[in-house]
Amino acid sequence: MRRLLLAARRRDEAGSALVELVWLGILLLVPVVWIVLSVFQVQRGAFATTGAARAAGRAYALAPDDATGRERAMAAARQAYADQGIDGAPVELTISCTPYPASCHSGGSVVTVVVRSRVDLPLLPDVLGSGSPSFRLDATHRVPIGRYVEVDAGG
């Protein structure tokens, strides 16, 4: 009798592993894998953004004048994003300087470069929300231009 009961119980559990695998797999592993992918995407974007701010600041400070500096800073920022394998991200570059806002390459000025961007989170179905969800990123870098540079009369 006892052996019969045991046998019956054992037979009852047969096949439940497959059900558990399917349900737990869908409910647990799929979101976890999505979280992992999103974290990597945001991490990559964050590394690119801080690298871009640094590179753009240096490029701007080393350029001979403001217009060239802006071009080179933008190119440097784009390169920093390309290095992290991000090509389509919108990169917004804001360059300001104190105390000569009109002429940054004057002696004694400090250039502030702010890079703003965002990364789109991967693989989110449209059912869960309208539009593509994204993560905003920004980074700032300040570079002093030396004192021994000509002060532009226009500044």
Add this chain to the structure above:
Amino acid sequence: MVMIIGFAAVLLMLTAVVVDASAAYLERQGLDNLADGAALAGADAGASGEDVYTTGVDEERLRLFADSARAGVDDYLARSGAYADHPGLRVAVSVDPAARSVTVRLRAPLTLPLHVPGSPERAVIGATGSAVVSPQR
């Protein structure tokens, strides 16, 4: 069932480690940028240009005055809001009279965003930057 839950837990823990590591890396990057800027500002402030009138301009590097270099570093850090961005920031400025260079060492504590069992909750991040002023002809 145990295997799947265990696997998910391992994945989540790995994610937490990755998040912590990148937070530490980003903090270091920020401190690196600050140290670089502060060293440049310090070298610029320290080179008063007095050598033009006294000893003559050196071929390679301008002479640096420690006090004004320190003041330049402090001014840069205060103006860039470093103390607000990195609470507990400690600054060490050293001026090497022989090499005529300014070295700025920054250290700041970082509270890691996610806690993984068995890992420290806080970390101290450090960065170093140094600069010289060399005349161009």
